Amino acid sequence: MRQSALLVSKTLTEVAKILKAGITTLSIDQLIGSIIRDHKAVPSFLNYNGYPFNSCISVNDVVVHGFPNKHALKEGDIISVDTGVVLNGWHGDHAYTFMIGKPADEVIKLVKVTKESLYKGIEKAIVGNRIGDIAFAIQEHTEKKNGYGVVRELVGHGLGKSLHEDPQMPNYGKRGTGPVLKEGLVLAIEPMINMGKKDVFTEDDGWTVRTKDGKPSVHFEHDVCVKKGKADILSDYTHIEAAEKANANLFADY
Ligand code: MF3
Numbered sequence: 001m002r003q004s005a006l007l008v009s010k011t012l013t014e015v016a017k018i019l020k021a022g023i024t025t026l027s028i029d030q031l032i033g034s035i036i037r038d039h040k041a042v043p044s045f046l047n048y049n050g051y052p053f054n055s056c057i058s059v060n061d062v063v064v065h066g067f068p069n070k071h072a073l074k075e076g077d078i079i080s081v082d083t084g085v086v087l088n089g090w091h092g093d094h095a096y097t098f099m100i101g102k103p104a105d106e107v108i109k110l111v112k113v114t115k116e117s118l119y120k121g122i123e124k125a126i127v128g129n130r131i132g133d134i135a136f137a138i139q140e141h142t143e144k145k146n147g148y149g150v151v152r153e154l155v156g157h158g159l160g161k162s163l164h165e166d167p168q169m170p171n172y173g174k175r176g177t178g179p180v181l182k183e184g185l186v187l188a189i190e191p192m193i194n195m196g197k198k199d200v201f202t203e204d205d206g207w208t209v210r211t212k213d214g215k216p217s218v219h220f221e222h223d224v225c226v227k228k229g230k231a232d233i234l235s236d237y238t239h240i241e242a243a244e245k246a247n248a249n250l251f252a253d254y
């Protein structure tokens with residue numbers, strides 16, 4: 001499963017290298033499909049419940065499940081790129097939110113806090129804890145501490161020979177509740193955090209989820225293996241972050 005997760009990380013790294021204003025999200029989706037196939041893996045999102053692309057690319061007020069399209073990215077956009085693979089029968093599924101140029105300060109803060117919340121959740125993904133401990137940590141950092149809206153309708157999930165396995169992994173909840181975490185369980189932990197209110201709606205295409213208030217939303221996702229004492233993060237942001245920095249535009253406070 002680490003190999004599967006790292007193939008997604010590698011794919012997102014290649015995306016990080018080419019991201020800039022002017023390119024279309026459809027061209028990113030095509031790049032993603034070709035990288036995955038070049039590594040003898042299968043893009044797992046394509047045809048999943050009829051999903052028509054290799055990736056979900058969600059810009060600004062799109063929370064998740066955005067369709068790649070021919071619209072050009074512009075300075076100040078934020079974009080969640082989420083993709084998945086099946087390699088040797090095992091799934092990898094993770095996501096990263098990128099900034100195009102320099103978004104407004106309040107948007108940069110939303111990106112930063114959402115990423116932090118993912119790691120706060122991961123800290124709780126240890127043997128003997130419960131799903132609610134992870135969920136609470138994410139909600140505490142985003143909703144309670146920063147006043148953001150935690151999306152309720154969509155959740156993370158177990159991951160393995162299928163893309164979506166039990167247990168569900170919500171980004172809100174109570175400490176000490178929910179399934180107990182056993183060694184070796186792999187979770188896709190994926191906070192979806194709105195700058196404004198938590199409410200979302202699904203467009204007529206049946207997939208695209210947007211914030212009701214039109215304010216931006218951020219999505220990060222890691223594949224995490226539950227262990228004793230310290231979670232093992234199977235996916236890897238290191239090279240994505242390095243490419244993001246080298247590519248242009250990262251500013252001192254992010
Ligand atoms: N990463 C998302 C998830 O965890 C996207 C999958 S939806 C798909 O559920 F249809 F695009 F596959």
Ligand code: CO
Nearest residue numbers: 093188190221
């Ligand atoms: Co997922």
